[in-house]
Amino acid sequence: MKFNFSVTQPGINFGLELVLNTDQPNYFLTSSVNAGYRILLHEPDAIPLMDTSGFNAGAGESVLVGFEKNEFVRLPAPYGDCEDNPNYRYDQCISNCKRDYFFEKCKCRPIYFKGTSRLCNPVEIIACIYPRTTEYFVSNQQSRCNCRRQCSETKFTYSLSTSRLSDLTIKKFKELTENDIETNILVLNLYYHTLEYKETTVKPAYSILALLADVGGAFGLLLGSTALTFFELGDWLLVSLFSYFHKKFLEKKVSVTKVEPIITEKNTK
Numbered sequence: 001m002k003f004n005f006s007v008t009q010p011g012i013n014f015g016l017e018l019v020l021n022t023d024q025p026n027y028f029l030t031s032s033v034n035a036g037y038r039i040l041l042h043e044p045d046a047i048p049l050m051d052t053s054g055f056n057a058g059a060g061e062s063v064l065v066g067f068e069k070n071e072f073v074r075l076p077a078p079y080g081d082c083e084d085n086p087n088y089r090y091d092q093c094i095s096n097c098k099r100d101y102f103f104e105k106c107k108c109r110p111i112y113f114k115g116t117s118r119l120c121n122p123v124e125i126i127a128c129i130y131p132r133t134t135e136y137f138v139s140n141q142q143s144r145c146n147c148r149r150q151c152s153e154t155k156f157t158y159s160l161s162t163s164r165l166s167d168l169t170i171k172k173f174k175e176l177t178e179n180d181i182e183t184n185i186l187v188l189n190l191y192y193h194t195l196e197y198k199e200t201t202v203k204p205a206y207s208i209l210a211l212l213a214d215v216g217g218a219f220g221l222l223l224g225s226t227a228l229t230f231f232e233l234g235d236w237l238l239v240s241l242f243s244y245f246h247k248k249f250l251e252k253k254v255s256v257t258k259v260e261p262i263i264t265e266k267n268t269k
Helices: 090-106 122-138 167-172 178-184 208-253
Strands: 016-021 036-039 055-058 061-073 152-164 185-201
Touching: 036 185, 055 061, 055 152, 055 185, 090 122, 178 185
Parallel strands: 061 185
Antiparallel strands: 016 185, 036 055, 061 152
């Protein structure tokens, strides 16, 4: 059963309040030691994985659940390993894998799994499904399912606070005894902490564009240095040749005349 509600403001007074009755006298074939409910916040089209997610809320209490919405955007290959198909859901893949495991071991499927195979009867639930459930987690069968995370996923983070039901609340249930209320009634209040949501996006640390830019810069530096060295070498060669020929030219034009000294001897008597 689905209901469509809209919220315009955050806070306890604008949340959803549920009064739940665990009806413990009519419990049937349960492996849980808890009396109450297991609650999981998820998207409307998601399959709740109650074994690995959610929280317990016991009877005889008032439970306040404040939650926030979180969006996760992952990168597909070659940066990451997520499924980019919009029709794919990670929880559906895990559920199908677990259903197939139970059908292989027990030749039937529990009623809470989707499918067309034969449903398990109560005897098969007790004799086969319950033991295989423990075996499924102990042997880490879920790691063999090869289910990848979605590239785009929505999750809810929440905080809990609990208190005993007040005497005024207990008096409202006139048709129930105080013991029935303490062992069966749960008041659950779900509300948004804030109407804002947080988006976590995975981005490549080193993109193809950055790689090309770095390679181009390195080539530019290398080629620039080579060209500069070539021009400097040519400049040095031209200056050296100019100096050499200029010196030779000056040697041809300048003549040096050697002057012999004249010595005159005079004899005086």
